[in-house]
Amino acid sequence: MTLVSGWGRFPVVDSELLRPRSFEAVGEAVVTGSVARGNGRAYGDAAIGAARTIAMTGFDRVRSFDPVTGRIRLEAGVLLSDLIDTFGPRGFLPFVVPGTRFVSVGGAIAADVHGKNHHCEGGFGRYVDSILLRTGQGETIEASREQNSDAFFATVGGMGLTGVILEATMRLRPVETGWIRERVISASDLDAAMRALDAGDSATYSVAWIDCAARGSDLGRSLIYLGEHARTDELADGAGAFPAGKNPGLAVPVDLPSMTLNRYSIRAFNELYYRMGARRAGGDHVVSLYPYFFPLDSIADWNRIYGRRGFLQHQCVIPELGARAVLGEILDRVARRGDASFLAVLKKLGQGDGILSFPLPGYTLALDFPVKGDILNFLDEIDRLVVAAGGRLYLAKDARQSRATFEAGYPALRRFNAIRKSLDPAGTIRSKLSQRLFDEV
């Protein structure tokens, strides 16, 4: 057995980690209690098999690519970083990228990841045309919107519970350059931040970083980053059409002591970040796609900054109507606590595509907390606010929500369970997450 954990390094669980080399070997590897794992960037227990975890990153081949349409067929273990580095210079990027490029295509489908463009362009699954799925009962099927459509919509956002995603066909976005024309707006409080995000609805990309240490009249003060793909004629003289993709230069070599992040260091960091960002507010400037989309990817193993015990990310979405009051209440509680970290992000989402996809029209708020003290109780209380507002939590980030919270947030769960049962009557595919939230006990 091997100790396996997600990006948050909580929980850490014993699970047999297998690395099959062929699709036949994947079939043989799937025993009761298995789930597929991509690059391990789900934060909690989604990609940890109840008994066995099937590592898919060895399946990293592109099958075919049509440079006219941007349509690509690839194995599920291909990383988005690989797609960007390989096809970016040829004028194509993924339509949707999450906050890290080090996720696999299979993982991105299973979590139906969203990016800074979800409010107008939808999630990762919207650009997936077809999925080759090895179901729990051992069949290999091609699922699309037309064929096996139940399996398709259950697999998009289905957290790997419909079976092992082997391959996918998806569309890439034609781009003139790998640069983003960015506009930074500074918002002095939550109302201003939400207004700025609303005003940014027409922008392709929009996201707000919130100073979650700010309180009182500063509560919710933010920097809003709007972005558009830059055209060739917008680049600085001498800039190549595609920026150099750099591997992480910095790395966190060891687990930092868990006291590194305390209310003083967090407050100081947030203050500095806000002031530096506010100075850039105003006109447009052109930035590389790498820092724009993936600011934390430049620091390898940044999850170690939270210390040995790991951290929790709490990401909720609150329906638009009444979101202001709930978000204000959550931010106020977090600010009073004082240990939320530098990764507080607010953005607007649109309609989700998969049956269990996280997004719904409203605002999503993501917060990091080190695992210590009474954090679990604190988050349970936050969950009550989320549920009361008709919101829900993102499964790809979750390690601890209760069944009641989950079931209240995902009314389509019953339909998902029925499809899952038809694809896997014996309940072969099981993750630690499914045991916690889905499976009959």
Next chain:
Amino acid sequence: MTSRKSAIVLGGSSDIGRAAARAFAKAGYDVALAGRDVAALEPDAADLRARYNVEVGLHKFDVLDTASFDGFVSGLPALPDVVISIVGLLGVQQNAESDLAHATTIMRSNYEGPSLILGLFAEKFLARGSGTLVGVSSVAGDRGRASNYVYGSAKAGFSAFLSGLRARASRGGVHVVTVKPGFVRTKMTEGMKLIGPLTVEAPVVGDAILNAVEKKTDVVYVSGKWRLVMLIIKTLPEAVFKKLKF
């Protein structure tokens, strides 16, 4: 298309072979993959074509079938600019201690076959007056260790062959690169206990090979840390070294 540079990877289905093929294709080389099972190389050929829009050839090559080498080299559609030998067999040291057939296979796969095929290409390259030969050897060849000296001795032989070939070929415009990867997370090392900070992923080796070819490096330790580690290991007095179990 013919004006492009070309590279052939012997052992194209290995993780390092695939990584090297990608690195060269990305740099604009047309690539050929050679291995025992040509059909098994087809998905990798499709991958290279889709990613980098290059020409990819496939050829059957068995490193143990030395009698076929002449025909293999003369049967290639064109003499490539770069030949990269990744082939090798780790084997099982304990079995090799008593099973002569297994020991022989390890020795032939890591020394005899790779040396002979690169030697053959060297003659063609010298006749042409250009070309680069890359042999993937191993840090295990720097000193025979109790836990893998059958493999290590074969790699030592290969490293010595490459060293001599380099000295001779350099006068004829042909460059020889010796690559010592250290620990790489691959099919070959799966299940082995690898030391994290000394371990690299296969793409790092692929990039290092390309870099060495373009910069005409002689001997490459993929991770610089290995040069130090092996220097220490090579310097230990035999009286001390023989007491070590690793």
